[in-house]
């Protein structure tokens with residue numbers, strides 16, 4: 007400890023720069039990890055957290071609410087499948103709306119049966135009781151979607167009052183409203199008077215009858231009808247187009263960042279070890295055991311890594327509780343722990359090259375000056 | 381860290397004749413051959429040397445004659461090719477790497493020809509680091525370091541880094557460092573070669589004073605005949621052969 | 625300067641690891657940039673690829689095609705605006721396509737456009753029930769001359785040929801006549817069906833007498849605010865999510881450049897510590913601080929250029945090996961050059977941290993006792 011800390015105290019700038027570099031990298035890694043989950047939440051949160059255990063799209067719908075249309079014959083055949091307890095239409099439309107004085111796109115989710123497509127949980131307020139009432143995604147509360155505020159569909163001028171807020175309820179990073187199917191019908195009719203009477207449903211929310219597991223029900227429905235694409239809510243969220251690409255892209259980015267960390271620490275300690283070869287030879291000559299010097303090096307690596315991780319976490323913490331363009335971030339303690347352990351291990355591993363150098367130092371160098379660099 | 385070598389009773393390991401409590405160093409038929417590629421360089425031929433418990437021996441010889449090699453072997457830094465090395469009461473001839481480290485840490489002091497101080501430690505810390513490496517006894521070590529620095533006239537330089545010290549001051553810190561572990565034998569490899577004559581004499585005087593005050597044995601390597609009168613005895617070395 | 629380059633040639637080992645780190649950072653920057661360009665391209669290149677100067681949406685649509693509808697009355701108002709040469713309708717329907725050779729449940733997402741004014745790389749619209757396909761659909765099994773079935777109504781469309789670089793909403797696109805588009809829409813999206821003269825947007829080509837932004841303003845004036853017109857590039861940028869993606873990625877890229885600055889600063893700080901004695905000697909024999917620091921900067925630039933070159937090569941290899949249709953990644957020369965410039969700038973900034981240290985080296989230290 008003594009040797010390790012003394013040296014660090016005497017070369018604050020170098021060690022400080024290293025810590026800053028690692029801190030920045032840790033911050034970037036944590037931030038992007040959080041960004042990824044925030045993005046996925048905002049992308050498919052509504053699919054994951056709505057109340058229907060099983061969602062049935064049309065095969066043509068490609069597993070997304072906006073693309074799927076379930077025709078009445080398809081709906082009828084789904085309802086007939088053995089194991090279906092309850093079933094209800096879910097209609098989703100993207101509509102322009104004015105909220106908080108600003109024009110924006112909203113996703114309006116209309117559900118026929120409460121508990122099949124309605125929000126799974128509310129953070130405030132209640133579920134809608136009339137066709138001009140909706141629940142809004144909590145993440146957009148500040149953008150004119152708070153309880154009591156009115157959202158106006160444009161054109162058409164249909165006004166919807168927010169009566170409840172649902173967490174993790176966004177669809178495609180758009181402010182999302184939940185209302186009865188009639189709410190959806192009236193809003194669509196106001197927007198496009200030439201549309202057919204009742205908008206076709208985007209999906210059918212299904213609850214299994216007693217004795218059936220949701221995944222089992224989903225495969226039964228798929229087996230019964232080639233045009234039906236039934237998935238449990240979690241599977242549907244994971245299978246939404248784009249989710250896989252987002253995950254994969256972020257994984258590559260995180261991997262590259264995670265690689266930079268051991269490279270930087272490894273290089274730094276290799277140079278430092280090279281530069282203080284004299285001092286290390288001398289210490290060996292006056293009786294320092296090999297492992298003592300190697301430990302001192304590893305202690306430095308650990309201190310620098312921990313300092314960097316602390317710095318990165320400190321930078322990340324205030325950002326982690328913020329909202330960014332409709333995305334909601336959460337401080338992810340699990341991610342902090344995971345990356346801390348991983349980066350600490352990688353850092354220590356990267357110092358092994360330097361440790362090998364330290365172990366190879368011959369104390370005889372001190373007597374002849376051969377240990378002197380150059 | 382008071383080792384008090386001279387009071388330690390003989391251990392069964394020690395082979396009879398070596399266990400002479402009035403001897404600080406004993407080299408018997410020591411031979412050192414360096415391998416340089418395919419060539420053998422014989423640095424020491426057949427060195428026999430005995431240094432008394434509080435004796436100061438000057439080792440004088442031309443460049444390349446084997447002085448540093450001899451000191452390194454005596455100081456447990458090098459192992460001889462053949463022969464026997466006894467430091468204090470320990471026969472270190474067959475010692476392995478970590479045992480030699482321990483001998484260096486506990487029983488001998490060394491002032492090197494070239495590099496002597498850790499650049500990122502202050503003068504005082506350069507002394508304290510010896511305690512850090514061994515069995516620690518902080519408060520005693522602190523007291524000892526301060527006392528040594530005081531004796532060496534460096535009390536007001538204790539918190540200076542080596543780069544902020546003059547050559548003579550650095551040499552004095554190195555001497556202090558060599559005395560930190562209360563060794564029974566201190567090896568000085570040309571302690572005055574980097575200093576001018578006047579300063580060199582001062583340092584030699586200091587070494588003699590410190591050695592005699594502690595009753596510590598010393599081998600002082602020099603090629604400057606003028607420095608030899610500080611020693612009790614002069615041993616000459618030429619081409620790896622000792623001559624009294 | 626010569627000394628600096630000589631050092632790099634004689635002792636390459638000392639620069640290898642630093643170059644490796646910067647290469648990784650260059651790769652990261654290129655990957656991030658390529659991903660951003662790829663994401664935005666796959667979401668909007670069908671819009672930015674329009675050859676018109678201005679795209680006119682209905683005023684409440686937020687430049688989103690599916691939420692926009694503009695009719696014949698608006699069209700004649702636009703045609704009457706001075707500076708307008710041609711007006712063409714544009715509409716899109718997103719459906720799942722059944723492609724021969726793929727399993728019954730394995731549909732391909734496509735966006736079928738009906739167009740009048742050809743976008744980049746296309747001629748006049750093909751005959752009824754035919755469409756040009758974006759090349760990205762090739763990887764999904766779409767072939768020229770083949771027939772694919774669109775939507776639940778299984779509307780057949782025959783592929784007349786391919787066009788490069790027109791994607792929309794992350795999907796491959798099909799380009800057909802307005803009539804074909806209307807047929808597909810009416811059959812598969814009855815609730816979004818539009819009358820014969822109604823489109824989702826108008827692509828407007830100017831006669832060159834006014835700038836595009838001015839033309840857009842004139843059009844919105846002429847329609848008394850019922851439309852929202854933007855230049856083609858601005859319309860692409862106004863697609864949902866594009867702005868957020870760009871700003872988020874740019875922030876990440878900025879912070880990564882920050883890492884590069886710190887790494888270079890660290891590396892050269894260490895290198896200069898090692899060279900203190902050498903610089904002392906050089907100063908003692910008359911070298912100026914400026915010359916010495918110039919050498920440091922030269923080395924930083926060489927290292928960063930080398931790293932950028934290797935990084936760009938690796939990124940290119942990555943771009944070629946990324947399976948088509950998996951990660952939206954596109955590497956443009958502009959992105960590569962921009963990244964190189966950023967990295968060189970970071971290198972110069974980073975090694976400037978060491979300027980003070982170089983200035984402070986005292987030539988007297990070379991004469992005094994060497995330590």
Ligand SMILES: Nc1ncnc2c1ncn2[C@@H]1O[C@H](COP(=O)(O)OP(=O)(O)OP(=O)(O)O)[C@@H](O)[C@H]1O
Pocket residue numbers: 374414415416421422423441442443444445446447448449450493603
């Ligand atoms: N590691 C080594 N490998 C090979 N030969 C060596 C090695 N170390 C020393 N020698 C050789 O051994 C001989 C004795 O060297 P040593 O360093 O002991 O001389 P010295 O008397 O201390 O000389 P100086 O007064 O110049 O310090 C020399 O001929 C030297 O070249």
Ligand SMILES: [Mg+2]
Pocket residue numbers: 447448449493569
């Ligand atoms: Mg010597």
